[in-house]
Amino acid sequence: MSPEAKKEKKFALTLPAEELMACGHLACQGCGATLAMRYMLKALGQKTVLCIPACCWAVIDGPYPYSSLDVPIYHCAFETAASTATGVKAGLEATGDTETTVVAWAGDGGTFDIGIQALSGAAERNDDIIYVCYDNEAYMNTGIQRSSATPYGAWTTTTPVKHFKNRPKKDIVAILAAHRIPYIATASVSHPEDFVKKMKKAKDIRGTRFFHVYAPCPTGWKSRPEDTIKLARMAVQNGYFPLYEIEDGEKTTVNLKLKERKPVEDFLRLQGRFRHLKPAEVAAVQAEVDARWERLMRSCAG
Amino acid sequence: MRPRKAKKIVFKSAEEMPLMICSVGHQTHNLTGAWRNIRPEIDLERCIKCGICWKFCPEPSIDVVDEWPVIDYDYCKGCGICAEECPTKCIAMVEERK
Numbered sequence: 001m002s003p004e005a006k007k008e009k010k011f012a013l014t015l016p017a018e019e020l021m022a023c024g025h026l027a028c029q030g031c032g033a034t035l036a037m038r039y040m041l042k043a044l045g046q047k048t049v050l051c052i053p054a055c056c057w058a059v060i061d062g063p064y065p066y067s068s069l070d071v072p073i074y075h076c077a078f079e080t081a082a083s084t085a086t087g088v089k090a091g092l093e094a095t096g097d098t099e100t101t102v103v104a105w106a107g108d109g110g111t112f113d114i115g116i117q118a119l120s121g122a123a124e125r126n127d128d129i130i131y132v133c134y135d136n137e138a139y140m141n142t143g144i145q146r147s148s149a150t151p152y153g154a155w156t157t158t159t160p161v162k163h164f165k166n167r168p169k170k171d172i173v174a175i176l177a178a179h180r181i182p183y184i185a186t187a188s189v190s191h192p193e194d195f196v197k198k199m200k201k202a203k204d205i206r207g208t209r210f211f212h213v214y215a216p217c218p219t220g221w222k223s224r225p226e227d228t229i230k231l232a233r234m235a236v237q238n239g240y241f242p243l244y245e246i247e248d249g250e251k252t253t254v255n256l257k258l259k260e261r262k263p264v265e266d267f268l269r270l271q272g273r274f275r276h277l278k279p280a281e282v283a284a285v286q287a288e289v290d291a292r293w294e295r296l297m298r299s300c301a302g
Numbered sequence: 303m304r305p306r307k308a309k310k311i312v313f314k315s316a317e318e319m320p321l322m323i324c325s326v327g328h329q330t331h332n333l334t335g336a337w338r339n340i341r342p343e344i345d346l347e348r349c350i351k352c353g354i355c356w357k358f359c360p361e362p363s364i365d366v367v368d369e370w371p372v373i374d375y376d377y378c379k380g381c382g383i384c385a386e387e388c389p390t391k392c393i394a395m396v397e398e399r400k
Contacts, residue, residue: 226382
């Protein structure tokens with residue numbers, strides 16, 4: 001390309017240009033959760049209220065009176081993200097505001113373990129909120145403790161190498177699908193266009209909408225900060241974290257169909273938390289991923 | 303480049319504090335560029351303006367100025383995602399010189 005033609009060329013923006021997250025926040029280098037927040041706000045716009053329980057984002061946002069986000073935030077107790085969002089939505093509706101989107105933004109601890117009763121209650125009442133769980137697979141904020149989102153074989157400070165976690169990850173999407181809520185989707189920070197598209201779709205649906213977002217954490221996964229996007233992309237491409245959506249608890253659509261899945265081993269070897277795994281244990285992880293993929297394909301077919 | 307007010311808000315007494323819990327400013331006084339020990343440098347000769355560095359910056363400290371990517375070194379934490387993801391590898395991570 002000639003230098004003149006290059007000068008004329010537009011900078012390719014594949015996402016909305018509006019930036020509602022400011023610099024100077026307190027996330028670690030290469031944080032996946034900040035990317036997830038950035039993409040979500042790009043999709044939802046300024047008319048959004050966030051309810052954030054104790055999680056990494058409660059810290060990243062910054063101490064009072066500052067905030068890194070251009071939208072109102074409500075910091076609530078750990079177990080109450082969904083019920084607080086329900087209350088905020090009811091309050092907004094009482095004042096006649098039906099446009100504003102209310103988002104509960106919780107980590108995997110606040111969704112899979114501590115917040116699951118509030119989430120289940122909100123889903124059962126079908127309250128008009130979006131619940132986003134950014135999943136970094138442990139309690140990263142308090143110092144990498146095991147959560148029920150931690151996958152099989154992973155090291156954490158409470159599951160040391162000698163006694164690594166020997167149970168698989170909880171299938172939160174299946175739990176939410178059993179509530180028959182209007183919309184459930186999984187998303188990954190490595191596929192932001194897909195994430196923004198789903199978030200815009202969810203914005204126009206009424207009722208409880210749930211997002212499970214894969215957000216790598218270099219600090220807790222003992223991976224290099226520059227590998228954040230690479231790890232998230234590998235997880236999607238080897239079927240470890242498939243991208244799909246479920247409408248009304250029944251209609252499953254896989255957004256990224258994989259003809260050939262890559263072996264899970266390359267993905268595990270990039271992370272220090274899986275360094276101790278022996279070939280037999282890697283094969284166990286692969287078998288689990290294969291079984292999960294088969295299950296997804298079956299639910300997709302009928 | 304977007305205007306950034308790098309100003310710290312100081313309340314001299316309790317009376318000055320706002321009564322309502324509300325955000326009164328960004329965290330932009332917190333210059334996170336000090337965390338960095340390697341810095342990304344873009345070789346604009348080889349840049350194809352694909353927008354991938356802008357898309358994947360977690361700060362976000364890559365701005366678009368006259369259709370070119372420009373890094374704001376006041377806030378870049380030096381994670382290296384832009385250099386890793388750049389399809390033409392035109393972003394180099396070089397050691398910070400003090």
